Amino acid sequence: MSKLRFQAPGASEPIEVSLERADPAHDGAMIARIADAAISVDVEHRGSSDGWLKVGGKVHRYYAHTRDGGVEVWLDGVTYKLEVPNRSRRRGGSPASAAPIDQIVAPMPGTVLKVNVAVGDSFKPHQPLVILESMKMEMTLSAPNAGTVEAVHCKVGELVPLGTVLLALKAAPSTAEENDAS
Amino acid sequence: MFRKVLIANRGEIAVRVAQTLREMGIIVVAVYSAPDRASVHVACADEAYPLEGKSAVETYLRGDKIIEIAKSHGVDAIHPGYGFLSENPEFAEACAKAGVTFIGPSADVMRATGNKIVAKTTLAKAGVPVVPGWSGEQDAEPDVKAITKEAKKIGYPVLVKAASGGGGKGMRVVACEKDLAGSLEAARREAKSSFGDATVFLEKFIERPRHIEFQIFGDSHGNVVHLFERECSIQRRHQKILEETPSPALTPELRKQMGDAAVAAARAVKYTNAGTVEFLLDEDGKFYFLEINTRLQVEHPVTEMTLRHDLVRAQILIALGENLPFTQDELAPDGHAVEVRIYAEDAASGFLPSTGTIGSYVPAAGANIRVDSGVTEGSEVSVFYDPMLAKLICFGRTRGEALERLAFALDSFVVLGVTTNIEFLRNLIEHPDFITGNIHTNFLDQNRIAPTRDRVDGKASIPDEVLIAAAVTIRENGRTASRAVGHGGNARLKDAPWRSGDAWRGA
Structure with a gap:
């Protein structure tokens, strides 16, 4: 499966995430690779915008909404905004706010x-x-x-x-x- | 009984009024502006008629058009909600002239209370304590010299307020003499543009006051009662954010005194239908009349929860000429209720209003949780109207229980697509001084409340579960989002100087 890249607001580098099926018999059983870690996760998604995750027995309710080249994720009462960086976007250089x-x-x-x-x-x-x-x-x-x-x-x-x-x-x-x- | 009632409003209050009308078997008529074509309040109605245009001035403030719609569709009465035409005596009179009942106080009551200078004078005569101040004759150009002298007499800091104002518009705190002239000009400009009346007056500025208001009701037979207090001290720039009842500041004796003063105020202006008498309570337990609002307040649900009365139902019965559905002795509040206002605004960047389409909308639910919503999934939050999306109200046996329930409810309330103040509110109710009830109207100026939950310790971090949820969602959406979209305007905005500061100037 191809890698997805997300950028947290204010973070310097995007984070790479990939998902693999862990068990052919269970649709939701997956291995998520984030940086160097491999995380075993059960995903139950309802439609394309919400569901819950189970990681090590802990249950997390989530809702997600994609817009404007980003994705907003609500997880357990907190909303996170992630950008999906455009590959062609300018990287590095001096921050514009100095000019x-x-x-x-x-x-x-x-x-x-x-x-x-x-x-x-x-x-x-x-x-x-x-x-x-x-x-x-x-x-x-x-x-x-x-x-x-x-x-x-x-x-x-x-x-x-x-x-x-x-x-x-x-x-x-x-x-x-x-x-x-x- | 009315057969058909038109609601001259939008958003959550139109939805809330429609519920009571339907319960009473009354046909609900909605009106809507162009941006509100697909909004929730239209879906709640039996009949809906368009008001051409977008801005409030072109639509919900067009009393003539609304009365025309009422007349041509056999409407018996109009409920104005709050804001818009709710405190407009000309509209109330025009309704009467058209043979349509206005569900609210009479035009005379609105006139007596709508001008804050007149209201203060009337109530001072009736023995209601008022804040020391000055209100003199003002021509097109105010006599700055004379006003400066008066301000000195009252003593700084003074408050410059619009005579026809409300909701904090046209209000300025002046700390010292050199700021007075500029504030006068700004307040008058704002008062003129908002209310069509540039008249302002001065008042002694009371430091660290609590805002405590009493719900009042009067009927056309001369009966007047109060429905106890609501404390609305948590405000940001004079806009209420959290309201509760009972107030943690009132002793039974003080509650009785203030309730009696509220009823005296209502009697002095021959009050009919629902209203609110607002007081400031200072740190020594002295209270002063602030103003009378001649409408159903945004925060009326906390009163409904502790008294178990439907205030809209009471408004309708009174408008029909019936007696008050309760006597003072029958009214005995029970438990504690707290309301928070959920706004589409970004607490992390100076509370800028946030516009857009709501992606996910899952209001909190459960025992003793009430949500009055004006939006749903797919709703457009536009620049044209107030950014309040919903009110969340929780009831508990005690204040502590109500706040625990509110924390749970905020933690489970989902709004995506626009930025909201939900996490800010969640942080607010964890503040130690809020928990002990040690609050005043400057609380939010003096205490920094973190805007979001993930930055409580000052830095943002993204949990792995969030990244996984994002990846699952994008995969489910056919990975279209991952290829999308540069940021054009937004990228520029990020660098703009006002992003870092609090650029919105309170009105």
Whole structure:
């Protein structure tokens, strides 16, 4: 059986898991190989989204839901989110968060309540740039660093989907150092 | 008896009201917005009619359209639920004019209580203790200088509140004089956009208060009773998260005093139907009137569980002109009930609302566990409405037993597809100060509650069983998921600066 790879949020390396039938007479009897360990497990699945596992006599109820290249697993009251990494995805390199942010993206779908800046305006770190409203809450999107506004892609009253680029920014050259010092 | 009742609401409260209507043999009429076409509250109805549009303003707030539907389909009465049109006196009047009974207090009662400044003045005259504060004339541009003087008189910290507000919207705590002008502007802007009325007032900010409210009921014959208290001190930014009854803070003497004050408040405004008198209780055991809510509250089930009365049934009987179905002496609460609100929100990233399609939905079940749900498997959680998915209510002989049951119920409640606060709630009820009942409305600001169960010790780890379950599922799904999908927008979002902080500003 082919190997599956899962990535926990924030983990550096994916984990490989493979399942083999342990007993031709029992559909659910399996050996799971995870890293160097071989685990004997009985799986009873009901449909494709839930069931229970027995490992060494211990019973675990689970539900699972696949979405967006990931799988969410509920096991014994705790929900875990795993990504199924895309093989072609960039690996290694410096984390993007070290570089200045060059755009303001809607972290939620919502309505644009206020745009505090126009093209060409300069701003300081933490200066409120855009106010969004979603589900009865106001959210202030503040400047990640100092810079100037390159483009405004939204207007007041507009309903914006998740991930919409609201502003394009140009970071001021000295920003990274200032942030490190503060 | 009403033959047919329209529920002008959505989600769990529409489902809950429909249950009582059906029990009473009344035909249930639902209305729904475009995103709610396939929602649970529609499936619970005998008849359902669309409200064109998506946002609340285009749909559930369109009293004119709703009354039109009621008139053309032979509806006798409208139950407004909570939120939306439930505390709108113009809507109540428009119902009456159209010959449809509004199941709730009269428009006069709503007017007397809806403006918090007027309510406070009325109740102070009736001898109900109120929080010291100021409410003066305000023109289009408030006189910041004068208000600054008043704030100094009251003493900082002060609270700026919207006169027509509720649910924490348009409310600001001001710690010192230099913040006052900015907070005034923000509160007025929010009040204007939310309630169409920019009027605000000042109140002394009471530190570490408990939020204790009394359920009240009045009928059209002048009878008024209280149905004891609910403690709702566990709030995040003025939104209640956990409610219980009885309050661990009340002695029998204090309960009697506050209950009497609640009834006095209700009488002072000639209250009819269901309502709630909210109080703040300070650390010295002094209580102050906060506001009267003229609706059935979200948290009404805890009262139903300890009194074994159906409050929606009582509302309907009163709307029919009957006497209250209980007298004060008959009302004797028993045991303890706790409710938690299950929200589609991500406690791990600043409680951002979480939208999407619900994949798995298995509400907790068992003896003395009640779940009021507005969703099911396949439901869309959209940005258009409140992110509350369900309420989980547990009953026990004692508070300890009720909390043990609640822990069990949270541990067995499955919601996948959207992120919920279930694990946050589970961690909350394990907090030692919560367990001893040592709580106040700033509890969640002052105590860090871990957002998830797997990170209690600060780091995440994935049990082998989870990996096995994931592998089995993907195999069962024909391994399609393993080949799928880059992350486009999400990958960017992960790097965004507000991910790390609490970017949602309380309203």
